[in-house]
Amino acid sequence: MKAVYSNLKFLRFKEQLDALENGHMASPVHIRIKPINACNHDCWYCAYHVDDLQLGKLMEMKDVIPRDKMMEIIDDLADMGVKAVTFSGGGEPTIYPHLEESINRLGEKGIKVASLTNGSGLKGAVAEAFARYGTWVRISIDGWDSESYAKLRNVKLGEFDRVIQNMRDFASLKSDCVLGISYIVDQKNYKHVFDFVSLMKDVGVNHVKIMGVIVSNDGLESNQYHDGIREEVREQIDRAKLLEDDTLKIVDHYHEMAERFDKEYTTCPSQQFLIVIGADSKVYSCQDKAYTNEGLLGSIENKRFKEFWFSEENYNRIKSINPSVDCIHHCVEHQKNLLLHEYLAADEKHVEFV
Template sequence: MSEGSVYSAAKVFRHPDQVASWLAEMPSAPLHIRIKPINRCNHSCWYCAYRADGLQLGDEMDEEARLPVGTLRRIATDLVSMGVKAVTFSGGGEPLLYRELPEIIGILGGGGVKVATLTNGANLKGRMADAFAAHGAWVRVSVDAVTDDSYARARGVRPGAFTKLLENMADFTARKSSCVLGVNLVIGAENAGKVAEACAIFRSVGVAHVKLSGVVVANSGAENAAYHLAIQDTVAAQIVEARRLETDSFRIVDHYHALPERFTKLYQSCSMLRFLTVIGADGCVYTCQDKAYTDAGRIGELDEGRFRDFWFSERVQAFLSGFNPSVSCAHHCVSHTKNMLLDEVARLNPEHADFV
């Protein structure tokens, strides 16, 4: 497994039919949908983008919101019939707290839709673990600590929760299913000197890779850059040490970087809107995970969970065509690199495209 095979901004180009529809400005189903089934969470991470005071993400989130199971069943059925390729369950809250999730995973997986989740891993056991082992493509656990004490401080959980998480992860990898278990290690000032130690711990319980990510502490790119400037040399040395742990079955995926001082977008169209969208626990559809639960990112509300009718409506298609990131997205954007690639493709002169 290589970094590029799991994390790559170029994945969209493996879907030529959808790319052709986008270039021709023809409506098509999204390739990938993030579903936030529940906004309640059993952790309280100090840096959570949906709950931290200094971040705009989730500024209108109702922490009690939960998609009714009937609505989510209808959504899942629509996604299968539309030919959506993949669904990731994420937060909002902790997706594995949604009791009926194994049933929904079964509907999607049984219909040929690949399934994944971003989770804190506390409930990766029992029926939840069974469902992902049977139908999941990947599970990624967000972690930020290396001891029970530091984990409890970062997340407001009881002492011993980190040990229980490691047990859940070890039990999941022991199943030897095709579902890839990975870790997203969120790096900040407190754990900057513990990156290699953390990677060694996660390798010991059988995870396939650890993705290294810098914590986002503010809407301002300059503030984020200043925060990471103080620790980036320490982190760089730790990454060198962590890479010595790599084997054929364990990889370090280095996405840690000093965030740019400006979040300005120079392109006028968000091409990724056609390939990825977000359904929130409030029953609304959003442009992306970076604008979920914000008025600026709200495309509209589903009517009784009928995603197909919503997506192909004239109003929504007009919204997608008219959305301008250079005006609306002066903040961190997970799709920025992907949008720059797509923007370059869209601007190619077709008469010269054969001269590769």
């Protein structure tokens, strides 16, 4: 199986790299759309609801992208040559009443489609649409059994079993859509990584990404939360890796997390590749600044996305974000930004000396 995760994917998109080098805008490659802010789970660490984290300060639970706006956005993305869309939260994407139609429209227009989800709605017509057009679906999980899952998410007993059954049913569709898991490690579940991966192998998922819960904007504080469990998690992941084969991969992002807070660079090139459209019909710089004033690029409520994206307003706003000052918090794009800056800093008179 080839690698699903890589920080070097941007190297395949020359138009965007040239735009960065020459100081103009190209279409983004990938857009995360948060279609709805309502959620049917209530995870204790949800970055959009926890007061200690910067995410979600502008988030209104009632917000949802109207159907016509969603179809307009999808048509614009196709016109612009955007390659991929991931539905994510905010809220739970599978609650969005127009999700099936949106997946089908994206697929028919040749745009790759994926989703982050809690898995509760991965069934019926939505599951079939993902099986037909989806490149991947990734389910976030933290509990390792029905009881722990109910406690960590404030849901009823039995919800864990329903989600596991949805996953089994989806895996049995035998489509090309990759079924992944994000296992969010915290101080309650860290001893269960191996057992959980064993269960996922039995369910038939394709990969399990191990991630750490973020408990603070402050890197030191968030990392201290994990200090006492980091080594045990490593041992658990090492054991889980023994379960890998051609159908199941384990991806350790847990042990990269500590480096994703402090930044020395003063521009954020990853916005040329990936940005976020929120349920409030506003455009944000990235998933780590969604629903914040600091990450707000502008509104498309009364404007087409295509018009907004190529506007001077957007260009100037993107350039004005200074990660060394504005992004002293967790940033999932940090490694990619480091590599992009290294790429852009190379003297063109010397690049032939590879």
